[in-house]
Amino acid sequence: MIKIAQLSCGTEYSSVQYEIEKAARSVGAKVVYPDVSAADVELAVERFGFRPRSAQLKLMIARAVQLADGNYDADAVFITTCFRCAEAALVRNEVRRFIQENTNLPVVTYSFTERLKASQLLTRMEALVTIVTRKELLARERQSGLTVGLDSGSSTTKAVVMLNNKIIGKSWTPSHNVVESATQVLNEALAQAGYEYKDIEAIGTTGYGRFTLGQHFSDKCKLVQEELTVNSKGAVWLADRQRGEATIIDIGGMDNKAITVRDGIPDNFTMGGVCAGASGRFLEMTSKRLKIDVTELGALADKGNWRNAKMNSYCSVFGIQDLVTTLGDGKSFEDVAAAACHSVAEQVYEQQLQEIDVRHPIIQVGGTSLISGLVTQVGEVLGEKPIVPENSQFIGAVGGALLSSGFL
Amino acid sequence: MRETRLLMICPTSRLTPDVLAREIHATGKDVKIKETCYGCLIEGEREVVREVTAFAREIDHNAVFSKRRAYKAGDPVRCRAQHGTRPGFAQLESEWEALPLIKAGLDAADNGEKTEEKPGKKKLPAIRFKEICEVK
Amino acid sequence: MKVFIDPPNSLILFDLVERFGNEPLSTMAALQERVDNLEIDMPPMNVTLDDVVKGLKYAGIEVPSGVRGRLSIWGPMIEAADAAIVVEDAPFEFGCVGCERSELMVKYLIKRSGKPALKLKYPEDEDEGKVFVQKVKEFLEGLQ
Numbered sequence: 001m002i003k004i005a006q007l008s009c010g011t012e013y014s015s016v017q018y019e020i021e022k023a024a025r026s027v028g029a030k031v032v033y034p035d036v037s038a039a040d041v042e043l044a045v046e047r048f049g050f051r052p053r054s055a056q057l058k059l060m061i062a063r064a065v066q067l068a069d070g071n072y073d074a075d076a077v078f079i080t081t082c083f084r085c086a087e088a089a090l091v092r093n094e095v096r097r098f099i100q101e102n103t104n105l106p107v108v109t110y111s112f113t114e115r116l117k118a119s120q121l122l123t124r125m126e127a128l129v130t131i132v133t134r135k136e137l138l139a140r141e142r143q144s145g146l147t148v149g150l151d152s153g154s155s156t157t158k159a160v161v162m163l164n165n166k167i168i169g170k171s172w173t174p175s176h177n178v179v180e181s182a183t184q185v186l187n188e189a190l191a192q193a194g195y196e197y198k199d200i201e202a203i204g205t206t207g208y209g210r211f212t213l214g215q216h217f218s219d220k221c222k223l224v225q226e227e228l229t230v231n232s233k234g235a236v237w238l239a240d241r242q243r244g245e246a247t248i249i250d251i252g253g254m255d256n257k258a259i260t261v262r263d264g265i266p267d268n269f270t271m272g273g274v275c276a277g278a279s280g281r282f283l284e285m286t287s288k289r290l291k292i293d294v295t296e297l298g299a300l301a302d303k304g305n306w307r308n309a310k311m312n313s314y315c316s317v318f319g320i321q322d323l324v325t326t327l328g329d330g331k332s333f334e335d336v337a338a339a340a341c342h343s344v345a346e347q348v349y350e351q352q353l354q355e356i357d358v359r360h361p362i363i364q365v366g367g368t369s370l371i372s373g374l375v376t377q378v379g380e381v382l383g384e385k386p387i388v389p390e391n392s393q394f395i396g397a398v399g400g401a402l403l404s405s406g407f408l
Numbered sequence: 409m410r411e412t413r414l415l416m417i418c419p420t421s422r423l424t425p426d427v428l429a430r431e432i433h434a435t436g437k438d439v440k441i442k443e444t445c446y447g448c449l450i451e452g453e454r455e456v457v458r459e460v461t462a463f464a465r466e467i468d469h470n471a472v473f474s475k476r477r478a479y480k481a482g483d484p485v486r487c488r489a490q491h492g493t494r495p496g497f498a499q500l501e502s503e504w505e506a507l508p509l510i511k512a513g514l515d516a517a518d519n520g521e522k523t524e525e526k527p528g529k530k531k532l533p534a535i536r537f538k539e540i541c542e543v544k
Numbered sequence: 545m546k547v548f549i550d551p552p553n554s555l556i557l558f559d560l561v562e563r564f565g566n567e568p569l570s571t572m573a574a575l576q577e578r579v580d581n582l583e584i585d586m587p588p589m590n591v592t593l594d595d596v597v598k599g600l601k602y603a604g605i606e607v608p609s610g611v612r613g614r615l616s617i618w619g620p621m622i623e624a625a626d627a628a629i630v631v632e633d634a635p636f637e638f639g640c641v642g643c644e645r646s647e648l649m650v651k652y653l654i655k656r657s658g659k660p661a662l663k664l665k666y667p668e669d670e671d672e673g674k675v676f677v678q679k680v681k682e683f684l685e686g687l688q
Contacts, residue, residue: 009642010610012495013617015596017589033492038501056642059495072492082608087644114596114609410580416555465563475558478575478590485589495642496553502635503555510556512670513677514563523674528665 002029002132004125005074005105007063007095009056010082016116020080023118023125034063034072050094057081057091064095068102076106076128083111093357100262106131109268109356120271127228131265137406138229138265141242145201145408148189148220149234149400150182151227152209155252156367159185160397161193161200162405169193170394178209179216204404206230206396222407227396232259232266234399235363238389245359249348249378249386250366250395251280256348260359270352276316278347280368285320286340290333294371297337301373304334306342314347337373345377353382362386365395411457412477415447415464416500418507421471431467432460442481446504447472449481470514473507545687548625550650551634551641552618560677561629564684569621591617603649614646619653627687628654628661629680635666660687 004024011017024031036044036059044062045051052058060079066072077099081088092109099107108124131138143165151158153175159182161169171188175181190196197220204223205213214224235248248259256279259269276282287294309331311322323336364375364386370393379385391398417423425443432441432450437460439452450460465472479486486494516523532540545566549557552571561568575590591613599612602619622628630651641647654661662683667673 010608010613012590013596013611013613013643013646014609015591015593015613016609021589031491033494035488035492036498038498038505041498053644054642055644056495059498059642082610084606085608085610085645088608112609114593114613410576412576414555473555473559474562475553475555476570476572476576478572478579499551499553499641500555506556506667509667509670509673510560510677511673513667513673513675516674517677517681521674523671523678525675526671 002076002129003032003074004029004076004078004128005034005063005067005072006031006078006080007034007060008078008080009054009060009088009091010085011080011112014082014112014114014116016112016114019116019118019121020078023121024078026122027125027129029076029125029129031078032074034066034074036062036066040066048094048098050091052087052091054087057088060091060095064098067099067105074105075132076108077103078124078128079107079109081111083113089357096267100267106135106265107267117271120269123226123228123271124269126226127266130225130229137403138233140233140403140406141237141264143237143402143405145405146195146199147202147204147401147405147408148186148200149230149394149397149402149404150186150203150205150207150213150217151230151394151396151400152178152182152205152207152213153252153396154208154255156393157181157185157207157209158394158397159189160391160394160401161189161195162398162401163193167391167394167398169195170391170397172393175209178212182209182213182216202404202407204230204400204402206400221404223400223404225400225403227257228259228266228269230399230403231257231365231395232261232399233264233402234395234397235259235365235389236261236264237402238365238391238395238398239361239363239387240389241361241363241387247356247359247362248395249353249362249364251344251348251364251368251374251378252366255279256352258348258353258356258358260356268356270356277314277319278344278351280344280371282316282319282344282347283340283368283371283374285316286323286337289320289324290327290336292333297340298371298373298375300334301337301341301371302376304332304336304338304373306335306338306377308332308335309339311339311343314343319343338377341371341373341377342380344374345381348378349381358382360384364388365392367393369393409454410451410480411454412449412451412479412481413457413461413474414444414449414477414500415461416473416504416507417447417468418471418473418511419504420508420511421468423468423471428464428467428472432464435460435463440481446500449477451481470511470518471507473510545626545684546624547684547687548618548622548628548654550628550630550647550654552621552650553641554631554634557629557631557680560680561684564681566684566687569625571617571621574617574621602653608645610643611646611649614643615649615653618646618650622650622653622657622659625657625659627659627683628657629664629683630654630661631664631666633666
């Protein structure tokens with residue numbers, strides 16, 4: 001049984017403790033609390049050097065020190081505190097860093113509200129267990145042999161063929177039937193690579209259709225894995241940032257992910273998907289109203305100035321209406337395109353990135369990373385231009401191909 | 409209605425959790441008893457538990473303290489053996505260490521002893537501190 | 545007399561209030577009602593989602609959930625109390641009292657209620673222990 005040490009504040013008074021324990025059980029793990037005596041607390045806080053006012057946060061620090069000193073046996077660490085608590089957010093991040101610097105234990109952090117998202121919690125717990133049970137596999141930095149990664153996402157399906165650490169074939173298509181879409185992109189990528197299905201040594205699947213594909217390609221499939229760990233590996237491989245810290249931002253067509261990693265291993269992520277104003281969908285809708293293809297929007301935006309086209313709303317309905325009105329006032333298409341990109345970047349920042357601690361460098365991936373104007377605006381909002389690696393839309397598939405080669 | 413209570417023995421008392429538990433057993437009252445590091449847990453119908461608490465407080469006068477507990481005795485959710493200590497454990501531990509001071513207070517109250525409160529220390533006025541700093 | 549104690553999970557305050565013949569209003573009793581509620585499928589640890597939402601009576605949505613969850617327990621207890629006893633600088637503030645912001649709000653709610661409240665300094669030696677107990681005793685006798 002994998003033991004996940006919980007370092008937390010507020011869970012029992014936010015009605016989320018039961019959910020945390022349930023999520024841990026469902027992935028074959030158990031939540032434990034490193035033993036601390038009252039006398040340990042003051043000493044630990046003194047040594048740690050950050051003295052929070054809240055005693056529960058002091059206890060969190062003392063528990064972290066017990067883990068760092070090897071006085072308590074656990075396999076992984078889950079650090080979680082109330083969303084919107086500044087004191088806890090500071091401690092949460094510093095305790096995370098302390099654990100990573102002083103132990104080899106995988107860490108995942110989370111800031112919750114009473115409306116805890118059970119699926120996000122489960123993904124975190126699953127990722128923690130994966131990191132514990134597949135540590136050697138995740139340490140892999142080079143792909144070897146002939147392997148394939150299949151990323152069955154909710155809007156697109158991607159395939160990548162890799163041979164000895166090089167991408168030799170790739171393809172994508174809008175998702176329809178899980179197996180049919182994957183078969184199509186797999187065949188296209190294989191044709192581009194000049195190989196046949198029988199030559200493949202291993203397949204790794206990820207994304208929401210991963211289990212279906214794992215069964216369908218069971219003769220070749222060696223890895224069926226959630227996207228948190230797979231995308232992280234894919235992104236740091238593509239950006240050649242396998243060591244150190246980074247933030248991976250994926251603004252999707254419908255939802256967004258932001259993952260923080262250390263040495264390619266994820267330790268926090270946030271995922272949203274309830275607001276079209278904070279997604280690629282907003283850009284698609286803007287393009288339609290501007291009667292241009294979404295692929296042209298980025299270059300157009302880069303020529304404009306978002307400050308010239310004021311929006312009174314970020315909403316995909318009212319915000320776009322504002323943009324159209326601005327056009328009527330004689331503002332340029334370029335300014336409007338820039339304002340649309342800026343609006344999405346700002347919304348992603350305000351709605352999501354505040355839940356995690358943004359670390360540098362920032363690697364932007366996913367289909368929307370090809371819209372240069374959006375990348376520019378994300379950079380402006382975050383104060384640092386993101387790195388967009390080549391093939392950035394294929395991170396999941398690359399991660400799948402890279403990790404599945406570990407089974408050869 | 410169920411009532412679960414912690415009984416904690418003052419650290420300066422010679423009473424042990426074992427003796428405390430046995431004395432309560434001997435009353436024949438219908439309560440569950442579970443020994444702990446600091447005393448014991450008792451559980452039963454509210455009225456019976458309160459009678460037993462009053463009795464336990466007199467086994468060693470002013471040295472047995474009590475409070476209610478939300479969870480049942482041995483509830484796996486709260487059990488230390490299952491997953492390590494819950495946050496409230498450190499609280500109890502700290503309060504346990506302070507019990508001798510409270511016992512001294514209760515003994516004094518029994519004897520009708522009056523103790524004057526000492527004035528608290530005040531921060532040094534800045535002007536005085538300045539004078540001290542300026543002393544050659 | 546019903547007496548709210550702060551820290552609301554304190555063994556010492558609970559014991560003294562009861563020992564001197566009054567009813568301590570404690571977090572533990574409030575939580576037991578929730579834990580023992582068989583109508584709930586999942587026993588809460590320690591409060592339910594409804595509780596956290598009810599906490600909006602005391603603090604707005606921009607306040608962290610853990611603060612609102614705590615206030616949803618303590619707010620009604622302060623309202624139901626006849627008086628309160630507060631230890632101002634307790635070195636023991638773990639568990640339910642682990643959140644400093646919630647604690648600040650509790651002290652404020654007591655003040656705003658206008659109910660008689662005894663503020664105590666945490667004892668550091670035997671003499672202070674004697675003053676502590678003496679004050680609690682006199683305060684509670686004065687309530688009768």
